[in-house]
Amino acid sequence: MTDQAYNFAYLDEQTKRMIRRAILKGLAIPGYQVPFASREMPMPYGWGTGGVQVSAAVLTPEDTFKVIDQGADDTTNAVSIRTFFQRTAGVATTTSTSDATVIQTRHRIPEEALSEGQILVYQVPIPEPLRFLEPRESETRKMHSLEEYGLMHVKLYEDISRHGHIATSYAYPVKVEGRYVMDPSPIPKFDNPKLGDMAAIQLFGAGREQRIYALPPYTQVVSLDFEDHPFEASKADHPCGMCGATDSYLDELIIDDAGGRMFVCSDTDYCEARQAAGHKGKDAA
Amino acid sequence: MTPLLSVQGITKRYGAHIGCADVSFDLYPGEVMGIVGESGSGKSTLLNCMAGHLTPDAGQVVFDTRTDGPRDTITMSEPERRMLGRTDWAFVHQHARDGLRMGVSAGGNVGERLMAVGERHYGDIRAKATDWLGRVEIDASRVDDRPTTFSGGMQQRLQIARNLVTGPRLVFMDEPTGGLDVSVQARLLDLLRGLVRDMGLSAIIVTHDLAVVRLLADRLMVMKSGRVVEAGLTDQVLDDPQHAYSQLLVSSVLQV
Numbered sequence: 001m002t003d004q005a006y007n008f009a010y011l012d013e014q015t016k017r018m019i020r021r022a023i024l025k026g027l028a029i030p031g032y033q034v035p036f037a038s039r040e041m042p043m044p045y046g047w048g049t050g051g052v053q054v055s056a057a058v059l060t061p062e063d064t065f066k067v068i069d070q071g072a073d074d075t076t077n078a079v080s081i082r083t084f085f086q087r088t089a090g091v092a093t094t095t096s097t098s099d100a101t102v103i104q105t106r107h108r109i110p111e112e113a114l115s116e117g118q119i120l121v122y123q124v125p126i127p128e129p130l131r132f133l134e135p136r137e138s139e140t141r142k143m144h145s146l147e148e149y150g151l152m153h154v155k156l157y158e159d160i161s162r163h164g165h166i167a168t169s170y171a172y173p174v175k176v177e178g179r180y181v182m183d184p185s186p187i188p189k190f191d192n193p194k195l196g197d198m199a200a201i202q203l204f205g206a207g208r209e210q211r212i213y214a215l216p217p218y219t220q221v222v223s224l225d226f227e228d229h230p231f232e233a234s235k236a237d238h239p240c241g242m243c244g245a246t247d248s249y250l251d252e253l254i255i256d257d258a259g260g261r262m263f264v265c266s267d268t269d270y271c272e273a274r275q276a277a278g279h280k281g282k283d284a285a
Numbered sequence: 286m287t288p289l290l291s292v293q294g295i296t297k298r299y300g301a302h303i304g305c306a307d308v309s310f311d312l313y314p315g316e317v318m319g320i321v322g323e324s325g326s327g328k329s330t331l332l333n334c335m336a337g338h339l340t341p342d343a344g345q346v347v348f349d350t351r352t353d354g355p356r357d358t359i360t361m362s363e364p365e366r367r368m369l370g371r372t373d374w375a376f377v378h379q380h381a382r383d384g385l386r387m388g389v390s391a392g393g394n395v396g397e398r399l400m401a402v403g404e405r406h407y408g409d410i411r412a413k414a415t416d417w418l419g420r421v422e423i424d425a426s427r428v429d430d431r432p433t434t435f436s437g438g439m440q441q442r443l444q445i446a447r448n449l450v451t452g453p454r455l456v457f458m459d460e461p462t463g464g465l466d467v468s469v470q471a472r473l474l475d476l477l478r479g480l481v482r483d484m485g486l487s488a489i490i491v492t493h494d495l496a497v498v499r500l501l502a503d504r505l506m507v508m509k510s511g512r513v514v515e516a517g518l519t520d521q522v523l524d525d526p527q528h529a530y531s532q533l534l535v536s537s538v539l540q541v
């Protein structure tokens with residue numbers, strides 16, 4: 001049941017309209033950071049008020065909502081956000097990627113390919129990819145508007161000079177439709193290839209920094225690199241211990257006091273579905 | 286011959302206060318122009334107006350661009366002016382920290398301009414950066430060190446390498462040897478003189494130091510209260526100053 005003390009999905013209609021306008025602008029200019037007037041949400045910042053506000057603005061009563069945090073549906077963060085919209089919007093919830101119409105995520109893109117009609121909402125801590133080397137907001141805004149992105153490569157250069165290879169493994173910068181350089185939020189670079197040409201709508205919300213940006217379906221997204229150090233979507237070189245998958249992003253777990261390790265899919269829905277279909281990894285009981 | 290830079294009637298006010306007033310001169314390819322004058326005489330204001338860091342209230346700064354010939358850089362679009370700023374123009378600040386990224390390695394500092402104009406081969410960028418470190422007498426082994434670990438003189442030389450790596454045609458320098466020890470200054474001056482000669486650079490150098498202009502500048506402008514009071518060949522102005530203020534300056538009464 002919807003909690004009647006709140007408007008549908010907690011935010012008032014005027015605020016949702018303002019956020020929707022920012023989303024539409026973001027979709028019209030893929031990768032461009034649109035400022036919006038972020039609202040206080042009844043949860044800590046780290047839990048993703050940017051993502052929550054975007055979800056609140058796009059949810060309809062007919063939607064089925066899924067929340068993933070580092071690939072899992074059952075972390076405290078994921079459960080509280082799911083419960084929040086269950087209570088304030090009365091929407092159906094699910095852990096199944098294919099059953100969901102709106103998926104809010106932090107740190108991952110689901111393994112299962114998304115389809116047209118689905119919306120993926122990312123929680124973003126720092127939307128500005130140039131922030132690392134240029135702290136002045138006035139200057140980064142100018143760099144975006146004039147397409148002066150040499151500094152992004154300085155960051156990658158520093159990586160290679162220090163580590164011998166591009167060591168950036170999360171929040172790996174991308175160029176959208178040959179125009180805006182974008183921070184894809186702290187997803188592993190393994191997920192970067194999924195950003196491009198995706199059938200679903202991708203929306204990015206940063207609450208504290210008050211920015212929304214977006215990728216409409218089938219957008220070109222290219223990970224930055226050097227000719228002699230090409231981008232690689234790397235992952236741990238193991239199959240999943242539970243479902244045997246060789247194509248999924250893995251978490252490394254310590255399983256006993258002797259320091260025994262096991263690699264399992266970070267996407268719990270993907271792993272469980274494979275196990276239910278009879279796939280078995282070497283560590284499965 | 287077309288001047289590389291033609292400055293006409295540059296005036297900059299700070300409110301009612303004059304920064305610089307009605308300055309005009311031509312700079313020809315390969316020439317080095319020195320600008321001297323006491324503190325507050327408007328040297329930096331003029332330099333920053335010419336380099337596009339300040340917008341003058343009046344005047345033109347016409348630069349002979351590679352592609353389109355002479356263009357007024359004050360009325361050209363900001364993207365065009367910024368493009369000049371990282372290709373054909375270079376700016377050496379008095380304080381190296383204003384011209385360097387202190388959180389980025391020496392190689393990254395030198396490589397930035399290359400990456401800014403589209404170079405995307407790490408090995409090539411690094412090789413060029415290392416070559417330039419050598420040309421400013423910084424050991425290649427320091428390529429991955431941050432400028433915070435460098436001495437003042439090394440930082441200044443790194444700033445010069447970072448500016449010259451893209452082969453600019455015009456270098457603006459504001460007190461490039463200021464704040465350095467005398468022996469370090471001498472070495473830097475020597476280096477600058479060599480680079481200016483080898484690369485056929487044109488330069489505009491603002492300084493308090495008459496020894497700097499004696500060594501580097503072909504021509505000299507003397508400024509007072511925002512205006513140019515005397516201009517001419519360096520040796521002429523220094524050896525036979527005409528204006529009373531230049532005479533005072535040369536006789537070191539006003540030297541800081």
Ligand SMILES: Nc1ncnc2c1ncn2[C@@H]1O[C@H](COP(=O)(O)OP(=O)(O)OP(=O)(O)O)[C@@H](O)[C@H]1O
Nearest residue numbers: 299302303304322323324325326327328329330331
């Ligand atoms: N941002 C500013 N606002 C107001 N007045 C300024 C500003 N910058 C400079 N001035 C004034 O303009 C005049 C010229 O200053 P400028 O910095 O160009 O002199 P300068 O010859 O470079 O001096 P110095 O040798 O000390 O560097 C001075 O009277 C100075 O006080």
Ligand SMILES: [Mg+2]
Nearest residue numbers: 328329330459
């Ligand atoms: Mg000055």
Ligand SMILES: [Zn+2]
Nearest residue numbers: 240243265271
């Ligand atoms: Zn699995």
